[in-house]
Amino acid sequence: MRFFLSLLALGGVSASCMFAQNQMAAQAPSEKALVECGIDVRPQDVPNGDYGGFYSWPELVTEMKGWAKHTDIVRVQSLGKSGEGRPIPLFHITGKAQTVAPKPEVFFVVGIHPREQAPTICIVRFINELLAGYGKDPEITKLLDTRTLWVVPMLNVDGKIYDFQHGNGTTKGADWRKNRRENGDGTYGVDLNRNFPIRWGGNRAYDAAWKTTTADTRGNIYEGPAPASEPETRAVMDFISKHPLRVFLDLHSPLHDMRSPGNLSQSERDIFAGLLDKMQKTQKEPYPLQVPKAAQEPRTETRGGDSGISYPWAYYSTGAYSFNIEIGLKGRYPVPATVEQEYTDNIRGPLFTLLREATDLKAAGKGDLKFGASQWDGKPEPGERIVWKPQIKGDYSYAIAQSADAAGVIPMEFHLAPTTAGFPILIQKEAKPGTRIPLSLYVWDDKRQLTVFKDTLVVR
Ligand SMILES: [Zn+2]
Numbered sequence: 539m540r541f542f543l544s545l546l547a548l549g550g551v552s553a554s555c556m557f558a559q560n561q562m563a564a565q566a567p568s569e570k571a572l573v574e575c576g577i578d579v580r581p582q583d584v585p586n587g588d589y590g591g592f593y594s595w596p597e598l599v600t601e602m603k604g605w606a607k608h609t610d611i612v613r614v615q616s617l618g619k620s621g622e623g624r625p626i627p628l629f630h631i632t633g634k635a636q637t638v639a640p641k642p643e644v645f646f647v648v649g650i651h652p653r654e655q656a657p658t659i660c661i662v663r664f665i666n667e668l669l670a671g672y673g674k675d676p677e678i679t680k681l682l683d684t685r686t687l688w689v690v691p692m693l694n695v696d697g698k699i700y701d702f703q704h705g706n707g708t709t710k711g712a713d714w715r716k717n718r719r720e721n722g723d724g725t726y727g728v729d730l731n732r733n734f735p736i737r738w739g740g741n742r743a744y745d746a747a748w749k750t751t752t753a754d755t756r757g758n759i760y761e762g763p764a765p766a767s768e769p770e771t772r773a774v775m776d777f778i779s780k781h782p783l784r785v786f787l788d789l790h791s792p793l794h795d796m797r798s799p800g801n802l803s804q805s806e807r808d809i810f811a812g813l814l815d816k817m818q819k820t821q822k823e824p825y826p827l828q829v830p831k832a833a834q835e836p837r838t839e840t841r842g843g844d845s846g847i848s849y850p851w852a853y854y855s856t857g858a859y860s861f862n863i864e865i866g867l868k869g870r871y872p873v874p875a876t877v878e879q880e881y882t883d884n885i886r887g888p889l890f891t892l893l894r895e896a897t898d899l900k901a902a903g904k905g906d907l908k909f910g911a912s913q914w915d916g917k918p919e920p921g922e923r924i925v926w927k928p929q930i931k932g933d934y935s936y937a938i939a940q941s942a943d944a945a946g947v948i949p950m951e952f953h954l955a956p957t958t959a960g961f962p963i964l965i966q967k968e969a970k971p972g973t974r975i976p977l978s979l980y981v982w983d984d985k986r987q988l989t990v991f992k993d994t995l996v997v998r
Contacts, residue, residue, distance in 0.1 A: 569603045571614040576625040577602065583699050587707025591874025593658045594702045598692055601662050602627055608669050610634055611682060618773030621719050622696040626773055629691065631665070633672060633683030642896040644785040645688045645858070646889070647774060650730050650848065651715045652697035656791035656865040659877040660885045661691050667886070681893050688781070693770055694730060710871045717770055719762070721755040728762035731788070732846035734775070735765035735940050736854060739964075740845040740949035752845055761846050764944040774848065775855075783858035784896040787889075788848045794866025796888065797828035799850040801952040803935045804833035805984055813859060813895055820887025825866060839950045839962060854938040854952070854980055857902025857988060863888060905987035907932045915960065918998050921967040927960035928979050928991055935984045942976040945969035946995055965997055973997040 572578060578599060585594040593601070606614050611633055616625040632641060648661045668687070671678030692698055696718040701711035716727025732738075732752050739761060742753045750757030766772050778786060796817060798810035811829050818824045836844065844850070849860035867880055910929030918924050926939065936954045939961035941947065947964040963975070979991040 569606060571606050571609075572599070572603055572627075575614055575616040575627070577614070577616070577627045585699075585702035585707075586705065587702075589702060589705070589708065589711070591659075592655045592702075592711075592871065593662065595692075595695065595699050598658065598662075598698075601666075602629075602691065605629060605631075605665055605669060608672075611672055612669070617690055617693075617777055619769055620694070620696045621717050621769055624695045624699075626693060626695055626770065627691060628777070629665070629689045630686065631668065631682065631689065632686040633679060635683035637684060640782075641684060641686045642784045642899070642901070643686045643688065643781050644787075644893055644896045645690075645778065645781065645783050646787045646789065647690045647693055647848070648789045649690070649692035649694050649698060650770075650788060651790060652692075652694045652701045653711055653713050653715050653870045654791040654865075655711075655871050655874075656867055656877045656880065657789040658692065659874060660865060660881045660889075661689065661789065663878070663881045664886065664889050665689060665691070681890075685893055685896055687893060688777075690774075693774065697727070713870065715758045716760065717768055719768065721760075721763075723755055725755040725760075727760065728768050729759045729846075730768055730770050731848055732759050732761040733766060733768050733771045734846045734848050734851035735942055736847065736851040736938070737845045737948060737951045738765035738941070739944065739947040740951065741840065741842055743840070743842065745842060765846070765940075765942060775851070778852050778856055778858065782901055783852075783856065784899045784901060785892050786849060786852040786858040786860040787892060788860075788862050789865070790862055791865035792867050792870060792872070793864035795826045795828050795864050797849075797862040797864070798830075799853045799860060800828075800830060800844060801834050801836055802830055803954060803982070803984070805935070807833055809899070810859065813891070813899075814861075816895065817888035817891045820891055822883035825863075825884065833954060835954055836950055836952055855940075857982070857986055859899055861892070900986050903985065903987040905934075905981065905983055905985075905989035907934060907981055907983070907989040907991075909991045912993050913960075914995075918965060918995055920965055920969045920971070920997065922965050923962055924965060924995070925960040925962050926977065926993070926995070928957070928993065930955075930957065930979075930981055930991070933983060934981050934989075937979055937981045940978045940980070942978070943973065945973045945997060946975035946977070963995060965995075969997045971997055 579596040613630040615628040617628040648657045701714040705711035716729050719728050742751050752761040814827045853860035908931040913927040916924035937957050939948050975995040977993045981989045
């Protein structure tokens with residue numbers, strides 16, 4: 539009993555929900571399961587209008603309560619807590635059939651950018667279709683009996699609630715993209731999709747398209763004070779790191795394309811291209827694809843973009859085949875009926891394809907490469923550029939370097955083998971002597987086996 543009480547005291551989450559997180563409990567029925575995870579509408583979370591057709595937080599909670607009633611195939615959990623302390627909903631959906639081998643796992647995340655309305659509407663349609671079809675539609679039944687689907691229908695809960703409390707009450711929210719961190723200078727919010735520890739801070743030049751930089755706290759693409767500084771980012775990372783995912787999807791709008799990570803080895807490029815081609819073939823009006831034409835390294839150290847983004851981080855760190863689908867409709871608050879049509883015509887097919895194909899994708903494995911002592915070119919001092927040259931022994935395909943501290947920024951994070959050019963690290967001017975910068979090198983071989991090498995750079 540003391541164990542339970544200490545969990546309660548620490549987490550502030552009910553024992554039942556904590557059990558669910560540990561996959562130990564019998565399923566709690568429907569609404570109770572959500573409430574026990576703290577997923578509910580607080581009086582202060584109500585929007586300032588009805589936003590006909592868009593999902594405000596209370597309306598999304600109503601949908602989630604409907605999902606939770608399917609206790610035979612749905613389990614409600616909490617991914618973690620938002621910056622303002624709200625539980626982030628996580629749904630585990632899988633059929634009752636027991637298989638001998640572990641079921642391949644697929645993870646869909648929606649709502650990293652709360653102002654984008656189309657992803658929420660589409661994921662609600664998708665889940666409703668799966669739940670209505672299970673036990674009736676043979677294909678859906680088979681898909682869910684042989685795969686495990688995890689869905690976060692709204693990652694950025696704080697941002698979502700803010701968006702719909704500060705919109706016009708009818709057709710638009712506040713156009714809010716970030717979370718609600720207090721930045722300490724009168725501004726609010728970090729773009730969670732610039733906060734992942736992959737090339738974080740790697741390009742802080744003025745971005746004409748965004749009219750800001752990733753370092754500007756006022757901007758819509760503010761990267762945060764450090765890599766993975768935000769609880770929502772860490773919740774996603776923690777989940778992805780602990781689950782052997784075959785597929786990860788981050789669903790956005792409205793840029794109208796489907797994307798793989800930008801830098802790939804040849805064999806992995808071919809797999810991504812094949813998957814995207816299958817997804818595209820299901821679409822009534824095929825979306826453009828963003829996938830490299832061949833094996834590709836980053837063009838330059840100073841290229842724009844590519845910093846702190848979820849799906850490259852997921853792919854490079856865990857091997858889960860990771861995508862961004864940008865639902866292509868005009869604007870971030872399109873007429874809801876057009877989203878329904880877009881789901882039917884162009885989104886439903888790719889989502890089902892990812893679920894269907896998961897079984898045939900090769901899972902990532904563990905490698906056993908050895909490493910010599912790192913070599914360094916340059917001085918480890920504030921304001922300096924030092925090149926990290928890890929010494930990898932054995933055959934590998936490509937490697938990705940990550941820094942876990944804001945004091946050291948890695949702008950050229952990816953190299954195909956051999957990585958002899960090394961990975962430049964920009965030691966920030968503000969870095970304090972003595973700061974220890976944790977570095978990780980993710981090294982992949984052509985059998986999809988990962989070996990992680992850790993090192994530390996100490997600022998002098
Ligand atoms: Zn987005």
